[in-house]
Amino acid sequence: MQVEALDHVNIITDDLDGTARFYEELLGLERRDAPPPLTPETATWMFDSQGRAIVHINSLDCIRAYDREIRPGDLTGALHHVALRLTGYAEMKARLDARGADYKENMVDAIGLRQIFTADPNNVLLELNFFGE
Numbered sequence: 458m459q460v461e462a463l464d465h466v467n468i469i470t471d472d473l474d475g476t477a478r479f480y481e482e483l484l485g486l487e488r489r490d491a492p493p494p495l496t497p498e499t500a501t502w503m504f505d506s507q508g509r510a511i512v513h514i515n516s517l518d519c520i521r522a523y524d525r526e527i528r529p530g531d532l533t534g535a536l537h538h539v540a541l542r543l544t545g546y547a548e549m550k551a552r553l554d555a556r557g558a559d560y561k562e563n564m565v566d567a568i569g570l571r572q573i574f575t576a577d578p579n580n581v582l583l584e585l586n587f588f589g590e
Contacts (some may be wrong), residue, residue, distance in 0.1 A: 485506075
């Protein structure tokens with residue numbers, strides 16, 4: 458098992474268009490629709506020049522595989538999770554099970570993505586992404 462990269466940051470907002478415009482204008486990121494089952498009305502992804510979706514922006518009513526209370530505007534309150542791209546899905550599950558860790562799994566069939574959501578000791582939500590596994 459090996460961490461390959463920081464995958465993306467997810468921001469929950471009550472102003473989807475304004476937030477996307479901020480990242481477009483400030484950082485030059487390209488706005489694109491998120492994959493199904495997300496909809497353009499509730500989620501948009503911001504891509505870098507290499508085609509990587511590095512900022513995911515979701516509305517308050519967007520569906521989430523791991524939901525929790527979010528209060529946009531509070532200090533870091535809009536930061537929902539940190540996502541890491543990894544390899545070794547089975548090994549990661551075994552490590553989590555060995556620790557007795559609480560986690561949830563999710564599959565995004567549209568893009569061949571398996572996910573594990575778990576919290577760190579400080580209650581920072583981690584999204585562990587495994588593509589093609």
